[in-house]
Amino acid sequence: MIDFKDQFLLDPKITFLNFGSFGACPKPVFEKYQQLQLQLEREPVRFIVKDGMELLANSRKQLASFVGCHSDNIVYVTNPSYAINTIAKSFPFKPGDEILSTNLEYGALDRTWNYYAKKAGAEYVQQALSLPISSKEQVLADFWKGYSKNTKAIFISQITSATGLILPVKEIVDEAKKRGLITIVDGAHVPGHIDLNIEELGADIYTGACHKWMMAPKGASFLYVNKENQSWVDPAIISWGYESDNPSHSQFLDYHQTNGTRDFSAFLTIPACIDFMEENNWKEVAKDCRKMVIDNAQRFCDLMDAEALSPINEEFLGQLFSIPVSTADPMGLHDLLFEKYKIEIPVPKENDRCYVRYSIQGFNDQKDLDRLAEALVDIRKTSNLLA
Ligand SMILES: Cc1ncc(COP(=O)(O)O)c(C=O)c1O
Structure with missing residues (x-):
């Protein structure tokens, strides 16, 4: 090696x-990051309003191609917590609804779902997966024990956090679709780690971190939402992109990409990360x-x-x-x-x-x-x- x-x-x-x-950032990627930050500081207005936006569109396209989805259905966010908070906050819960998940999820996101579900009189159900796992079939059987007529969506990690396990998410998504559920996948650990093609996976909603296995600087992650579900996902931050005076071709991008002033240089390093890996x-x-x-x-x-x-x-x-x-x-x-x-x-x-x-x-x-x-x-x- x-x-x-x-x-x-x-x-x-x-x-x-x-x-x-x-994660940890390789030197060439970190140098690119600092170069972008310098460019921003030299001419903040031009960078934030124009040049940086062009770089962002290109970076988003390259990310979309890396993770296998259409570039209009993916936006950069700082971290998976941001992505899942955006989703849970907007989720069209009705009292009594259930979100089916597992007992191996990332604790911060358990808190997110518990908070928003409780607020709506709904329930976040953490079905226990028995450990040690003996087979894929056992995971599926355990998981679906948590299903009820009130289940509206599933939320599951493709690679779990504390236990570091790859779960059979493709099979779970396929079955969830048959049952008419919204499928939400936490792929924080996935991009750059195991093969990922979000459209082939078929999840309605997917989040991944770029600052882990893609090796981007901290604060680069993404939220993917397929076209069918974009209409109910409100922006986490209501800003100029909401009821925009100059709408783009995609309301999803307008809503979720415009976020107030921030340093989005980390988002712009994704092409450098992909180059480094190649x-x-x-x-x-x-x-x-x-x-x-x-x-x-x-x-x-x-x-x-x-x-x-x-x-x-x-x-x-x-x-x-x-x-x-x-x-x-x-x-x-x-x-x-x-x-x-x-x-x-x-x-x-x-x-x-x-x-x-x-x-x-x-x-x-x-x-x-x-x-x-x-x-x-x-x-x-x-x-x-x-x-
Ligand atoms: C499974 C999983 N989901 C989400 C996250 C991301 O958390 P954060 O939003 O705090 O970066 C992690 C981080 O380790 C994780 O392991």
């Missing part, structure tokens, strides 16, 4: 096994990373006397692996790993279980995982943070 460490700005003293949380044969790099994830998974489970959360294969695993661990103090374990062993790795807690979740990106190598293994063994021996 080629060593990409020199291509990133990450502190070389830290073993960085947490690409999944906020120039460095990122599909092959990702393949090597997935292999490293899989080759090490059982070893870490054995080390922690744990059972893997799914079969260890590419149906369920990409570049993330969550090792089940037994700790009463996940935050303390995280801090110890960082401070004593200089390893940045998250220790998420979800449904009363804790995990140490490693991410593998092009700049990681086997030595990084070996260092993690040594640290976990040492912590188990020398502290009470790991049982």
Whole structure:
């Protein structure tokens, strides 16, 4: 595997096994970002009103082609929380309606759905998926147990956060369509990580982060809504694009792209991210990373006397692996790993279980995982943070 460490700005003293949380930006992309910000500062008016808008239209087109959708149906937003808040706030809930989801969703977005559903007298249903997952069929059977005659929509992560699992979202979307439900997919971890073609997937609504696996600077994500559902999605910010004096060909773009003054330079770096991935044969790099994830998974489970959360294969695993661990103090374990062993790795807690979740990106190598293994063994021996 080629060593990409020199291509990133990450502190070389830290073993960085947490690409999944906020990504990391390669130097050429970050340079492009700073160049765009400089361009903005040199002539703010021309950039914000004209030149930047042209760059934004081009960047949106390139993103649309990268994620497989029409460029009129996708807008940049800062993060998936923004995207899902836009949707949940506008969702045409009636009292008694249900949104069917799982117990493996990102906690911030559970809060979003609970807030807006409750406000409307509706319910956000978090159907439990049993762990460990034994098969795709088991996930589907578990998921649909949460369905009722009141279900109006489904909301599900294509790659889960704390557990790092790829869920069979295509099958869930297909079945949801047969049942006449609106399908909303949280693909925060998907673009640049596993293959994505939103139109082929068939989800009505999709959000993804570009600042994770596409390696954009922080604050670049997107919201996709298909034509059939655009009419009920209100802008999160009512601004000049609402009842616009100069409407464009797309009300969706007018509504969701015009947002008041902001630095949208991160959105403009997407062409540079795509170029970086193409120039460095990122599909092959990702393949090597997935292999490293899989080759090490059982070893870490054995080390922690744990059972893997799914079969260890590419149906369920990409570049993330969550090792089940037994700790009463996940935050303390995280801090110890960082401070004593200089390893940045998250220790998420979800449904009363804790995990140490490693991410593998092009700049990681086997030595990084070996260092993690040594640290976990040492912590188990020398502290009470790991049982
Ligand atoms: C599954 C999932 N959804 C959404 C998000 C994005 O969250 P935010 O909007 O806070 O960037 C994350 C971030 O890690 C995630 O893992």
